[in-house]
Amino acid sequence: MEFIVSGLLKALVLLTSGDAETYSAVFATLRVTTASMAASLLLGIPLGFLLGHHDFPGKRQVRILVDTLLSLPTVFVGLMVYAFVSSRGPFGGMGLLFTLPGIAIGQAILALPIVISLVATATQATDRNLRTTLISLGAARRDLLLTSLWETRHGIITAGLVAYGRVMTEVGISMMVGGNIKWHTRTITTAIALETNKGLFAMGIALGLVLLLIAFSVTLGVTFLRRRS
C-alpha cells in the first residue's frame, strides 16, 4: 500500500528533476497521441457529420458498424496493424513497425469510430430543429451546412475528448506496434506496464500520475476553448 504514497512523491521528483527517461516517455506519448488525434479528427468529423446529417440507404447498418467498432480491443488493433506493417506484410517496406508513426496509425484506427459515432449523434441532435429554423429564415445550402457544423461544436469537442482519453491510455497498440523501445517508442503507458511488470509499483504509480497531469492540462485547455466560444 505504501507504494501509492511513495508513487506520489516519486511523481513529483521525476517531473521536477527532469528525469530523462520520464520526459522521453512523456514526449513520445504527446507526439503519438497528437498525430493520431489529428488524423482521426480530420477524417472523423466530416464522416461523422455526413453520417448524422444525410439520409441514405444502409444508414442504419453503417451506424451499427461504427458503434460496434467502439469496442475494438487495443491488442486486436495492435495485432492487425502489426500484420500489415510487419516486414512480411503489405506495408512492410515503409519501416513503420517499432516506430511512433506506426503506433499513431493504430491509434487513429482506434479513435476514428469514437469520433464518427459521437459527431454523428451530436449532428443528429442539433439538426432537425435547426434545419427548419434556418430554411424558414431563408438560408442558402452552404450556410445551412456551416451553421449546422458550428452548432454541433460542443458535441465535436466532446467526441475529441473521449477519443483522446481512449488513445492516451491504451497499451495494446503501443506495445505490439511500438515494441516499447527505450528512448524511441516507450510511451508513458508502456513504461507503466514495464515498471509494474518488474514489480516497481511506485514507479508505475508515479508515471500514471504524470499521465493524469497531462490529461488534466489538455482538458483545461479544451474547457478554455469551450468557454471562449
Next chain:
Amino acid sequence: MKKTVALFTLMIICGMAVLTCGAQEFGAPLMMATTTSTDNTGLLDYLAPLFKKDTGIELRWTSVGTGKALLLGQNCDVDVLLVHAPEAEKEFIAAGYGISRMEVMFNDFILIGPDADPAGVKGKGVAEALAAIMDKQAVFASRGDDSGTHKMELSQWKRAGLATPEGEGWYLQVGQGMLTTINVAAERGGYTLTDRGTYIKYSADHKDNPPLKIMVEGDAGLKNRYSVVLLNPERCPKINVSGAVAFARWLADEKGQGYVKGFELMGRPLFFPSAK
C-alpha cells in the same frame, strides 16, 4: 484573440504531427529482439552505450520472450536476435530462418521459493524438487509464454519423468516476463524457476532480502546459455546485416566479453562470458 489562440494551437498540432514523421536517426540503427532476462537485468542498458562508443551503431531492442523473438526474426522484423533457447535456436537455423548462432554468455537457472518451503525442496536436485512440489501440490509459477526459461522449465518436468502440470490448480501459468512471474510466486508463497541474473536483480530491488530464496542450484542440467542468432539475409534482404555481424563480433570479442564479465549487481556478476 480567439483566432490567434486557435491558429497557434493548430500550428502546434501540425508541428507535433510533422515531428513524429520526421524523426529519423543518422546511421543505421540495429534492431534486436531479445528476452526479458537480458532487458530486465539491465544488461542491455549497460551494453548499448558501450557498443555505440566502440562501433558507432545505436542498439535498439524490444524484449519479448524467446518465442516471440524467434517469430520476429522469422518475419524479418528485426535485424538480430539475442536469446537463450539452444534447441529452438537450432531448429530456427535448420528451418533456414537463421544462418548461425554464437553462444556469448551463460548463467544458470535456479529454483527459488519461500522461506517456509512447503514442499521441502531445499538442497535437493531439480527432478526430486519438482516431484515434491507436484506431490504436495505446492504453488509453482510458470512463465507459460514459450520463452527460453519456459522451455527450460518444461524440459525439467520431462527430465524428472513428470507430466507437465497443465490445468492443475497449483500450477500458475503467468504468461509474462521473469520478474512478473517471480512476483506472482512471491505473492502466492510458491516456487518458480528463474535465471540467476534476474534473481540477482530481484534481490537487489529488495535490498538483498527478497521474499523468495534460492532452493535448488548447481544441477548440471540447469545451464542457461545465451546466443546471438544471425538471420538469413537471403530471406531478409532489408535487414541491417553489417550491424548484426558487428554486434555478434563485438560481443564475442575480448572487449565485449570483458564488458559482460564486468556487469555486476551488489558485487555479483549476472552473466558469465562464454564465447569461443
